[in-house]
Amino acid sequence: MSHASRVVAVAVSGGRDSTALLHATTRAAKALGVQVVALHVHHGLNPAADQWQAQVERQCARWARDGWPVSARCTRLQGSPSPGESVEAWARRERYAALAHMAQQAGAPLVLLAHHRRDQAETFLLQALRGAGPAGLSSMPREAVRGGLRWIRPWLDQPASAIAAYVARYRLSHIEDDSNHDTRFDRNRLRHDVWPALLAAFAHAESALVQAAHLAQQAQALVDEVAAADVAALRCAEGLLSVAGWLDLSAARRAASLRHWLRQQVDEGVPETLVTRLLIQLPGAKAARWPLDGQRELRLYRGRLECAQRAMLSPTWSPGAAATAQETAPFPLHRPGRWPVPAWGGTLTLSGVDSGGVPVALLERAMLRERQPGDQFQMAPRSLPRSLKKQFQAAAVPAWARGGPLIATADQVVYVPGLGIDARAWAAPGEPQLSIHWASDEPPPSAEKGTLPKER
Numbered sequence: 001m002s003h004a005s006r007v008v009a010v011a012v013s014g015g016r017d018s019t020a021l022l023h024a025t026t027r028a029a030k031a032l033g034v035q036v037v038a039l040h041v042h043h044g045l046n047p048a049a050d051q052w053q054a055q056v057e058r059q060c061a062r063w064a065r066d067g068w069p070v071s072a073r074c075t076r077l078q079g080s081p082s083p084g085e086s087v088e089a090w091a092r093r094e095r096y097a098a099l100a101h102m103a104q105q106a107g108a109p110l111v112l113l114a115h116h117r118r119d120q121a122e123t124f125l126l127q128a129l130r131g132a133g134p135a136g137l138s139s140m141p142r143e144a145v146r147g148g149l150r151w152i153r154p155w156l157d158q159p160a161s162a163i164a165a166y167v168a169r170y171r172l173s174h175i176e177d178d179s180n181h182d183t184r185f186d187r188n189r190l191r192h193d194v195w196p197a198l199l200a201a202f203a204h205a206e207s208a209l210v211q212a213a214h215l216a217q218q219a220q221a222l223v224d225e226v227a228a229a230d231v232a233a234l235r236c237a238e239g240l241l242s243v244a245g246w247l248d249l250s251a252a253r254r255a256a257s258l259r260h261w262l263r264q265q266v267d268e269g270v271p272e273t274l275v276t277r278l279l280i281q282l283p284g285a286k287a288a289r290w291p292l293d294g295q296r297e298l299r300l301y302r303g304r305l306e307c308a309q310r311a312m313l314s315p316t317w318s319p320g321a322a323a324t325a326q327e328t329a330p331f332p333l334h335r336p337g338r339w340p341v342p343a344w345g346g347t348l349t350l351s352g353v354d355s356g357g358v359p360v361a362l363l364e365r366a367m368l369r370e371r372q373p374g375d376q377f378q379m380a381p382r383s384l385p386r387s388l389k390k391q392f393q394a395a396a397v398p399a400w401a402r403g404g405p406l407i408a409t410a411d412q413v414v415y416v417p418g419l420g421i422d423a424r425a426w427a428a429p430g431e432p433q434l435s436i437h438w439a440s441d442e443p444p445p446s447a448e449k450g451t452l453p454k455e456r
């Protein structure tokens, strides 16, 4: 700790372990002339949370009155889990963000957490039960640098009994979090239903699991080192990965470097299902897209894998937004040419023709977009417009040939891959016009080859 920053933060829930850690840190700090700041996060989830915050504030105020160098800072979380996110995951993410913010505000470069040996053994078991590999089995690091702060767990090797003895010796008061008994949460179920039975059958389980976590940390460090070197060698431009070079690697290094590269692109953790999918699909693919989340996707184009915004061709297009969306179209739709569209995994060909095309004037107002529920298509001038689904079925367009962007203006559908040009958009003879053809980069499944009816 530098002279300028003689402040240390302790993350305090008000529970037994963090209360003991705050006490021990404050005692040591007094002798060293260091300031301690207790950081508490009010999750807004438990009806008793106001009392927990009050307990932390009261305790700090009492110790400060006794001449101890300690003060409290608290944050009440706003918001709620996003759809599909568990309350636990949300609370954890927001807690760490709030702790980081408070530590920075207090000028504390270090944040101490009160996890102990049993917490570590539990984490290892929970990770194993989720099917984690060495990264997850590494459990909690003793020390980590994140967001410019050092997060330290000084008691990670301490048994819970040592902390209990400390609390008894100094008669520390602390809260009991009743939600720790709620067995809907994995950790609580493990702690209450499994742990006692496990210890009864394997008395050394705690230390064995902690050792296994330690060995996983070493293995993961090695994997990270190799993967970082591979990714550095495969980087062909900022953020782009050369797939040809990647294919030359052994299977184990392919998997490790892909995970490593994905982690650099995606902050929130990489789903293993995506890694598995890419490991299978990347070797045979020429151009393809894999959705990452609402905003981003992975794109393979010309042998390079990249992570990009999905916004280029807005899936949330609506007629009212047409003017803006059109401005973001990646190329002029009213000029002849062969336009690769990596975001859609194919190529659009526009050719000047004398008949059977779309008026250039209409294409000047057109854009690419996703299909929408109300879209209709008219096959011939004297037929009726019908839903895309019905038209696909009537024309026996196989599912794999229905992909690709729709071409439409704000008020009419112009072209649908697999169906062709909507009859309402046909140009009059002699009018300047273009034919349109969409070709997906992915070859059709061989069994279905040739079943696609010819587009107009």
Ligand SMILES: Nc1ncnc2c1ncn2[C@@H]1O[C@H](COP(=O)(O)OP(=O)(O)OP(=O)(O)O)[C@@H](O)[C@H]1O
Residues within 6 Å of the ligand: 010, 011, 012, 013, 014, 015, 016, 017, 018, 019, 039, 040, 041, 042, 043, 095, 112, 113, 114, 115, 119, 177, 180
């Ligand atoms: N609401 C919170 N505010 C600040 N820090 C917290 C909070 N909840 C947990 N922490 C920190 O994370 C550590 C581990 O959290 P965990 O949920 O296992 O502990 P706990 O059962 O809430 O309390 P304790 O560890 O104090 O007995 C805590 O020891 C503490 O350092």
